[in-house]
Amino acid sequence: MGKVFAFHGGIHPPENKKQSTREPIGQLPLPKRLYVPLQQHIGMAASPIVEVGQTVLKGQLIAEPVGRISAALHAPTSGRVLSIGPHPVPHASGLDSDCICIESDGEDRWVEHQGIEDYAAMERDDLIEHIRQCGIAGMGGAGFPTDVKLHLGDDHIVNTLIINAAECEPYITADDMLMRERADQIIGGIRILHHLIKPSHVIIGIEDNKAHAIHTLEKALKGCELNIDIQVVPTKYPSGGERQLIKLLTDIEVPSGKIPADIGIVCQNVGTMSAVYRAVHFGEPLISRVVTVTGDAVARPQNFEALIGTPFADLLDAANLYEDRLYRLVMGGPMMGVTVEHDQIPVIKTTNCIIAASREEMPPAAPEQPCIRCGMCEQVCPAELLPQQLYWFAKGREFDKAKHHNLFDCIECGACAYVCPSSIPLVQYYRFAKSEIRTEEAEQRKADHARQRFEARQARLEREKAEKEARRKARAEEAAKAQKARKAPEASASGSPELDLNALKTAAAVARTKLKKAQKALDAARESGEGDLSALEAALASAQTSADKAQADLDKAQSGSAAPAGNDGPDIKQLKTAAAVARTKLKKARDALKNAETKGLDGLDKLRATVQELETRADEADKAYQQASGANTQDSAGSEASEAAPVDLKALKQQVSIMRTKLKKSEAALADLEGEERAQAEQALETLRQRHAEADRAFKAAEQAQLDKAAAQGVDLKKLKVDAAMARAAVTKLERSLDKTEEAEARASLESELAAARRKAEELNETLKQHETA
Amino acid sequence: MSLIRMSSPHVYKANSTANVMRLVTLAMLPGVLAMTVFFGWGTLIQIVWASLLALGFEAAMLKLRKRPLGFYLGDFSAVVTAALIAVSLPPLAPWWLTGVGVFVAIVIAKHLYGGLGQNPFNPAMVAYALLLISFPVEMTRWNAPFVLIDGASVASFMDTLGAIFGSVEPAFYDQFTGATPLDELRHRGGLTTEEVWRQSAVLAEGIGAWHAVSAAWLMGGIFLLYRKVITWHAPIAMLATLALLSSMFFGYDPDNYADPLFHMTTGATMLAAFFIITDPVSSATSNRGRLVFGAGIGLLVFIIRTWGNYPDGFAFAVLLMNLAAPFIDLYTQPRSYGHTRANKGRGGNA
Numbered sequence A: 001m002g003k004v005f006a007f008h009g010g011i012h013p014p015e016n017k018k019q020s021t022r023e024p025i026g027q028l029p030l031p032k033r034l035y036v037p038l039q040q041h042i043g044m045a046a047s048p049i050v051e052v053g054q055t056v057l058k059g060q061l062i063a064e065p066v067g068r069i070s071a072a073l074h075a076p077t078s079g080r081v082l083s084i085g086p087h088p089v090p091h092a093s094g095l096d097s098d099c100i101c102i103e104s105d106g107e108d109r110w111v112e113h114q115g116i117e118d119y120a121a122m123e124r125d126d127l128i129e130h131i132r133q134c135g136i137a138g139m140g141g142a143g144f145p146t147d148v149k150l151h152l153g154d155d156h157i158v159n160t161l162i163i164n165a166a167e168c169e170p171y172i173t174a175d176d177m178l179m180r181e182r183a184d185q186i187i188g189g190i191r192i193l194h195h196l197i198k199p200s201h202v203i204i205g206i207e208d209n210k211a212h213a214i215h216t217l218e219k220a221l222k223g224c225e226l227n228i229d230i231q232v233v234p235t236k237y238p239s240g241g242e243r244q245l246i247k248l249l250t251d252i253e254v255p256s257g258k259i260p261a262d263i264g265i266v267c268q269n270v271g272t273m274s275a276v277y278r279a280v281h282f283g284e285p286l287i288s289r290v291v292t293v294t295g296d297a298v299a300r301p302q303n304f305e306a307l308i309g310t311p312f313a314d315l316l317d318a319a320n321l322y323e324d325r326l327y328r329l330v331m332g333g334p335m336m337g338v339t340v341e342h343d344q345i346p347v348i349k350t351t352n353c354i355i356a357a358s359r360e361e362m363p364p365a366a367p368e369q370p371c372i373r374c375g376m377c378e379q380v381c382p383a384e385l386l387p388q389q390l391y392w393f394a395k396g397r398e399f400d401k402a403k404h405h406n407l408f409d410c411i412e413c414g415a416c417a418y419v420c421p422s423s424i425p426l427v428q429y430y431r432f433a434k435s436e437i438r439t440e441e442a443e444q445r446k447a448d449h450a451r452q453r454f455e456a457r458q459a460r461l462e463r464e465k466a467e468k469e470a471r472r473k474a475r476a477e478e479a480a481k482a483q484k485a486r487k488a489p490e491a492s493a494s495g496s497p498e499l500d501l502n503a504l505k506t507a508a509a510v511a512r513t514k515l516k517k518a519q520k521a522l523d524a525a526r527e528s529g530e531g532d533l534s535a536l537e538a539a540l541a542s543a544q545t546s547a548d549k550a551q552a553d554l555d556k557a558q559s560g561s562a563a564p565a566g567n568d569g570p571d572i573k574q575l576k577t578a579a580a581v582a583r584t585k586l587k588k589a590r591d592a593l594k595n596a597e598t599k600g601l602d603g604l605d606k607l608r609a610t611v612q613e614l615e616t617r618a619d620e621a622d623k624a625y626q627q628a629s630g631a632n633t634q635d636s637a638g639s640e641a642s643e644a645a646p647v648d649l650k651a652l653k654q655q656v657s658i659m660r661t662k663l664k665k666s667e668a669a670l671a672d673l674e675g676e677e678r679a680q681a682e683q684a685l686e687t688l689r690q691r692h693a694e695a696d697r698a699f700k701a702a703e704q705a706q707l708d709k710a711a712a713q714g715v716d717l718k719k720l721k722v723d724a725a726m727a728r729a730a731v732t733k734l735e736r737s738l739d740k741t742e743e744a745e746a747r748a749s750l751e752s753e754l755a756a757a758r759r760k761a762e763e764l765n766e767t768l769k770q771h772e773t774a
Numbered sequence B: 001m002s003l004i005r006m007s008s009p010h011v012y013k014a015n016s017t018a019n020v021m022r023l024v025t026l027a028m029l030p031g032v033l034a035m036t037v038f039f040g041w042g043t044l045i046q047i048v049w050a051s052l053l054a055l056g057f058e059a060a061m062l063k064l065r066k067r068p069l070g071f072y073l074g075d076f077s078a079v080v081t082a083a084l085i086a087v088s089l090p091p092l093a094p095w096w097l098t099g100v101g102v103f104v105a106i107v108i109a110k111h112l113y114g115g116l117g118q119n120p121f122n123p124a125m126v127a128y129a130l131l132l133i134s135f136p137v138e139m140t141r142w143n144a145p146f147v148l149i150d151g152a153s154v155a156s157f158m159d160t161l162g163a164i165f166g167s168v169e170p171a172f173y174d175q176f177t178g179a180t181p182l183d184e185l186r187h188r189g190g191l192t193t194e195e196v197w198r199q200s201a202v203l204a205e206g207i208g209a210w211h212a213v214s215a216a217w218l219m220g221g222i223f224l225l226y227r228k229v230i231t232w233h234a235p236i237a238m239l240a241t242l243a244l245l246s247s248m249f250f251g252y253d254p255d256n257y258a259d260p261l262f263h264m265t266t267g268a269t270m271l272a273a274f275f276i277i278t279d280p281v282s283s284a285t286s287n288r289g290r291l292v293f294g295a296g297i298g299l300l301v302f303i304i305r306t307w308g309n310y311p312d313g314f315a316f317a318v319l320l321m322n323l324a325a326p327f328i329d330l331y332t333q334p335r336s337y338g339h340t341r342a343n344k345g346r347g348g349n350a
């Protein structure tokens, strides 16, 4: 047996348990009418699938679960559906709620049902579904559907299954009696749960005032191969509170706002275990439970096996109620139970106890006196709160402060109110504050929602405006290009301008710059060994993603726009640039990797992965480019032959020049590579050289063709001269800025610009020469 | 059938504020008895007189504030306050001195601040401090323990009553009153502690009476702890601090500083530890807060006793720490279940 730990606070109210344990669990005569509430727990109400007037059999499904947190309902006995509508239910609000009313036919005929022979052979999900279909819900506290807790195992590793047998509230003995009489069923249920969630350890937590139950459990456990411990904890209220029991048994606190499953613990009540057992072995849905009927106003306090839906009156009759003595009727225990005003209220899945109290037993609370700040409440609070501070805050409507003092960790156990010498109904104050805060928060959420909607609308309007603007610009550009195309038909071969391409390109460039900056910052930080490396790395990673995304968008757009224009080979330029950029990136990454390797910095793996990815991307870009350029070369060749097809001389020329640059770069890069990489690079270089030669040839041929054509046209000599001079100036300027620029991407774009400028200058020069000679 | 609707919990511990106050009064019995034995009827007379006054003032204030009389008078808190004032005053203090004290405590320190539970300062200590500042002569005229008085021995009940209610010659006082050990040590001139001890009858012989009275208060305190009316935090922190400081100084310079036992057993140390600083209303609320609160009082008392101008510093120390209590609360909020840290220092206090 392991160690028992302690939780803070707690109280020892009079137990009053002996009265109801003298008799074994009794059977009730079949009630005439049963009222089955559609909602017996948080979550969604079940939805009825029977109609008024329909006859039903015992155990027949009468309402289906709706949504995840919802439990199926079954007819507790055979009979006829009398009505489906509002009826008083046991709830703190005292409000009516929808119930299915069944008039019993007195035969108690079962629907056909069947247990599962070998549940271990069953699919896990099917078994859980079976439990859900049997409407099994937590029978200790909130009535939470059990299947939901079982599914928790899917994304939580459960290492401890805690079976709550503490039953710490005074008066209640339902679990106690169940353990005494049906320990085997409980152990059977634990086996099923063990099979489902595979905990490494099962602990049954039980208070030391249940010697008999402990004994029968121990007997039932004899020879059990599972790792099940019975852990006896000292009697102290509220040791049966889920969080308190967990602390008692494991010394672990469930973090505020979390559920036990988050720390690998699942809690189940003993009653639920027996229900699971019966559902699996006999196919019996949850239609009855053990209820303690006790209090000074009944002559024979006892536990009964009661059908769900049995009106309290039937139970009270069975225990011989003294009507004249009855002052207060409580469902649940005296500490946390709710009063009911009506004896037609039905038993639900969580009804563990009915206390028919006389006035002497539960007198009306004494009038509230001022708090004398005696601190007794604090000494007993199991949540380690400052109840009196919470009280002041609740009373003064200082809800922020109440929240700050962890109001929401209050489990409403009532220990503080129990000891308060000034008879302050502390729990009521907390309930009030909680509900006020919830309302406030709901309103806040609504307001936030409205604001978000407004902002979203605003953003959409702006986006639309921007898009309109972009379209307008694009149209203008298109028009300008078209005009230019009319002037120089050969230049228009690049086909229809891509609308979004420009925007995308800009985005990609921006992203790249950002990436660059992040990389630089990271490098600097690494060199100096200062700064927050991880933050920088994160920044780099995010920059990388956005750059990649931008690039990917761009690529997509380009390939999209390239497809129709592919025959004319207009996208070669972009492909080429892309390929060049990819290579540059690759090289940069390689450098970084090498640097990192030599310096033994961390994050090598990441860098390596990046390099690899960049390699593939560069290869892809190259391949795309090759294909395109191959097609283009053929095209150019074809056009040369036919002289009818327009040739993209400009593109060709640029291609050639870029290739040249690339060649040079590759050669330079080759110098600082070694080994296998070098061999690879050399091969790549060879290919590049070949391609360059090809491109060059193609270009020359095309140029020749064009020159011939131009010769046939009349030309303004003066204008030509000016243009040529300007073009030359532009070339010089570009050359200069190229010298100053170091960043690969910027260089690449500058280079392409420069190439274009050179070409233009050359062209103009050529034309000029021709005309001059002519 | 229609039954009452009530929110949980449905049972309560038989426990009421009146009960708490009654227990406190009960716990004061040994101390009161010891004082009567060693200092005469004065203490008892003062307690009765102060209680009557307190109930009268309380009733008048409740009436003025239109509160149900019986309900609030029944909580006994006024009597406890009155008794605390009565045992703090010199047993032969004149009737009007007690009257002023009770008036200040009940009317000003308690009701003007909003009544029970709302007063930031300990009412008895407010009264005591005010009296000490305003009537230093009367407040320090403490009658000597009977062992020190020659011949005449015990003053009779009627004599004492007469002394308190003002029909007795000043000579009476001269016969019975003397300095307290704390006074004695304070006004020792250039003598070392040891010399004072040797010379002063008050110290040498009268100290026994003070020891007995302190032991009686301690008994009452243990009773309160046992009945869980108070927690150990504030008293133990206070006593430990005082003991620690006095040991340190005594160890360093026994000629100039009193020994720890002296500090523990003279003046109001034990009374304050278990009956005054444990006043829940005006102290810090959490257990850790009470530790700080008690330690603070211990420190202040030592400082006032050793270097201050007043013979015993409890009233001032308690009032100062009352002032600090909200801040202490703010910074000693306990860590709640399921939280890794306490939410210290944020939010605020009521």
Ligand code: SF4
Pocket (backbone or CB within 6 Å): A370, A371, A372, A373, A374, A375, A376, A377, A378, A387, A388, A391, A416, A419, A420, A421, A422, A423, A424, A426
């Ligand atoms: S137990 Fe009651 S009187 Fe005492 S501090 Fe708490 S709320 Fe105030």
Ligand code: SF4
Pocket (backbone or CB within 6 Å): A380, A381, A382, A383, A384, A385, A386, A387, A409, A410, A411, A412, A413, A414, A415, A416, A417, A426, A427, A430
């Ligand atoms: S009801 Fe809340 S504040 Fe009171 S003892 Fe229980 S958990 Fe603490």
